[in-house]
Amino acid sequence: MIRRPLLLLALIAACSPAPAAPAQPPPGSETALFAGGCFWSSEKAFEGVRGVSAVTSGFTGGRTANPTYEQVVGGGTGHQEAVLVTFDPRVVSYRALVDRFWRTIDPTDSNGVFCDQGPSYRTSVFATPQQAEAANASRAAAERALGRRFVTPVKAAARFWPAGPEHQDYARRNPVRYEAYRIGCRRTESLRRVWGEAAVT
Numbered sequence: 019m020i021r022r023p024l025l026l027l028a029l030i031a032a033c034s035p036a037p038a039a040p041a042q043p044p045p046g047s048e049t050a051l052f053a054g055g056c057f058w059s060s061e062k063a064f065e066g067v068r069g070v071s072a073v074t075s076g077f078t079g080g081r082t083a084n085p086t087y088e089q090v091v092g093g094g095t096g097h098q099e100a101v102l103v104t105f106d107p108r109v110v111s112y113r114a115l116v117d118r119f120w121r122t123i124d125p126t127d128s129n130g131v132f133c134d135q136g137p138s139y140r141t142s143v144f145a146t147p148q149q150a151e152a153a154n155a156s157r158a159a160a161e162r163a164l165g166r167r168f169v170t171p172v173k174a175a176a177r178f179w180p181a182g183p184e185h186q187d188y189a190r191r192n193p194v195r196y197e198a199y200r201i202g203c204r205r206t207e208s209l210r211r212v213w214g215e216a217a218v219t
Contacts, residue, residue, distance in 0.1 A: 044106060046106065047106055048107050049105070050116070051100060051143075051145075052144070053079065054100075054122055054141055055130055056139065057181065057185065059122070059205065060099075060100070061187070064103050065189075069107075070103055070105045073101050076102060078098060078176045078177065079097055079098045079142065080095040093136070096137075097179070098138055099139060111152075112152055121209075124208070125161075125164070126169060132205055142171050143171070143173065144174070145173070145175055150172065150174075153172045157170075157172055
């Protein structure tokens with residue numbers, strides 16, 4: 019498995035203080051679960067969206083209970099890096115969030131997202147039975163818009179395990195380090211090669 023450069027992994031140890039415990043979600047909130055490669059980038063792509071109250075980085079889809087970051091990137095747990103998006107469906111629809119998700123990844127890459135390659139960085143939409151129809155409709159529409167076959171699947175929702183506090187709100191708390199990662203990965207240029215002006219960078 020190809021992993022991030024060791025320099026990027028080393029940055030974790032030098033993170034700024036962990037964020038405070040998240041507030042209780044507003045009444046009537048729902049969640050959406052996306053595996054979009056690097057969870058630092060996935061988190062950043064949904065934070066600030068109107069109607070989204072929280073974005074939590076973690077892992078899903080695997081066999082190991084309460085996995086650590088080191089276990090997941092080391093391989094063998096079956097987990098993918100993912101984000102749990104808490105949102106108010108009266109303000110932003112689940113379908114709108116899935117539509118946005120496609121434009122944060124390369125859905126034609128079966129092994130990850132740009133410089134983050136390997137099983138833990140593979141992309142998926144994890145949908146509940148109630149969400150599956152909207153997720154699949156969004157996938158079909160985005161595939162038509164791109165004009166290329168998607169390999170990113172819509173899967174049944176799985177147990178989500180939050181990552182450690184050093185990974186939460188990483189881009190906001192560590193803007194210089196995150197920017198170094200983003201530039202080194204050529205994330206913006208790569209997304210625009212796939213999606214053009216529709217890319218969410």
